[in-house]
Amino acid sequence: MSDNGSPLTITVRIQRFNPDVDRKLYLQDFKVAWQQGMTILDALHTIKAEQDGSLTFRRSCRHAICGSCAMNVNGRNMLVCEQPIKAHLNRKNEITIRPLPYLPIIKDLVVDRTTFWAQYMRVKPWLIPPENIPEKEFRMSPEEVAALQDAEHCIMCGACYSACTVVGTTKEYIGPHALLKAFLRVMDVRDSAPGERLADIAGSDGVYRCHTIFNCIDACPKHLNPTRAIETLRKLAQKRLAFEAARAERQKHLDKPVTSG
């Protein structure tokens, strides 16, 4: 029902493309009966079940934690599972859904993230721990956890990556998602290779490629701030040796209680 009580029919305009049969991209309109609480993902499911089973998209968890369903809606990247569709309708009750930009299309709304994952691998996303592992946990203060700025919440959905105009021009760029992962590792007091990591990302494909356009911040569904992380990495890269030395010093006491607060 619409606000005045009459049934509301919405138009969902979807970019379609199956490279095996289509010569070019096209937009297709589907009419859907809006229902209270309908998300954009619900509308896609309704279309797939009732109108066109070949409509292809990724999805899984339905609550913005698995990172499958990042798409471009009315020009903005977002996770469609957590978005009420009504908030994205124009005055004609239309919404336009396209796949994430700057990436090859596999089929309809499914994109090829090969370069995205290759850059993730490039930054060595795993922790490189010190040699002396304590019997129990490494001691880490709540403040040291807070310094990670929730970077560990990144769900690798790709919304930031494909909103980044630098990525649009070169896939050599490491990208905001992988730089945020590098930030997580560099800032973690348990990581013993921050110097190596900073040296790697300070190259021409790394932190200096970022033009601070802030698209990644706008796109991030988890409210993370890759731009700020990249800024921090830039500053640390300039005093890499001192940072490395401070880390080595901190790691001498990783098995000891911390004081905080």
Place this chain on the structure above:
Amino acid sequence: MSNPSVITHDVIVVGAGLAGTWAAMIAGEQGVDVGVISKVHPLRSHSGAAQGGIAAALGNVRPVPNTGPDGPLEQVPPDAEPYDSWELHMFDTIKGSDWLGDQDAIEIMVKDAIEIVYEYEHMGCVFSRTPDGRVAQRRFGGHSTPRACYSADWTGHVLLHTIHEQALKHGVRFYSEWYALDVIVEDNVCKGIVALDILTGQVVLMRAKAVMFATGGYGRAWKITSNALANTGDGVAIAYNAGVPLMDMEFVQFHPTGVYGHGILLSEACRGEGGYLLNSKGERFMERYAPGKMELAPRDLVSRSEQTEIDEGRGVGPDKQGIWLDLRHLGREKILERLPQVREIALNFSGVDVIDELAPIQPTAHYSMGGIPATVDGQVIADAQSTPVVGLYAAGECACISVHGANRLGTNSLLDASVFGRRAGYAMAAFVKGGARLQPVESDAVARNEARITRLMSDAPAGKGESWSQIAAELKSTMTDNAGIFRDDARLRQALSDIRRLQERFQGVRIMDHSRRFNTDLLGALETEHLLTFSEVVVVSALARTESRGAHYRTDYAKRDDEHWLKHTMAHKSPDGPVLSFKDVNINWEKYPPQERKY
């Protein structure tokens, strides 16, 4: 894009959540060649959706002395007596399981718990911390101490990313977006699997010396569920079709706090941090059902209490089918620090801010206690005598080891998946290094699965042609109405006849997408077939069990019956439907004999 039609590894793992990735990482570390297939990218696995924590008796935190059950927590002073123990964790788990959990397996899990949490920490997992830098812990339902190690309310997510990174470090090969169609078991020996490369649509034979299933739970057979869309019980159904029995399938946990109308999880950490449940009269009704534990009673009990309130007319919301979750008294700061994801979910899906509003919730199908029977080393067994299916392993939610028995405690699932995934990894590495060989495949499994796909993609007979989504919807309806929180003979018989009718109708299913490339219409049909397969086993097992235990509650047999039913249900496939046999529960009669379960 083309792949060879036969792929070979020493070990093939199906599923890349915590259990599968742990196994793959360990086997890789042991120098064994491992391939992991996953229907979604590994980091999309549903382990990542777990919120509240992972249980381990670290004893880092205790209640401030002389405060009540809701009182504040503090870090245990360094010189104080240990506050928690694996023995206590073991007892809580046994009691939570309503004595159906195998006590030898539970003992291994709770002992390994401590080591595995430290191992996660050493691998870089970002845990929340105590002021002196230890892993922080919180209260959770059914646990008698604050035992849940957590990372705000993102615990599964950080564990999944951590272990995936480690697997990459050890060179594990991931086949992302590959779907298992079949497992090849001949003469009780597993020889490999048949898989679909989703991108190309090619059907591939994957041969291995050892195969492990880590395919997750089967909660997608219910209308309201916290489970991801991917959790269609594929591995469970595939194993069953290959002649492997399924154990304790009647035990399905309904979580007390799903988002009203959606089923998406609002973590038990809400109550662990002190949240209340209220009925339409504003009463904390748990006082009537579990006065000692209130909202932190185990999930089966809390969900039944909620449903009773709803059925007796004290529900909330437009159709009175909900309950209020009240977090307002926790305060903004605590909610933002400890429950940020919960707040976001309630905002997006219910339009309420839990900082100053009540959130409408309802019980939601959440966890599958039953599954593929396996030993503590992940070895799948073929019968009640524990005859091994050589080369076949299982761990995580698809497996039934059984550590959760009739009801799982919160934070024991991340633990189960991690501990037994790791053990299966070591066991498979030892099996391979001990001289296991690739076995010749006799069957025409590839052709059979090609035919299955060809039929679904073919044109329907004139005027016929069922839609899988319609059949799936009807199945979920009957499972919810007739095989849900409260069950009885008549309702279960109704469910069974509905399922059998739907199974017949499934033969007429045709899909609309006729392209081989990334065909999610085809996946939907195959998944629906799997839902129909295991749902029949759930219902037949539930019909047979004429007692109430843990999450299985029969209104016509409302008492636990240890004399007849202190045993596991095993279901084998036959042309006439599931055939049941029963397996003894491992019980230490001196230390942990069955008691009345009261909270």
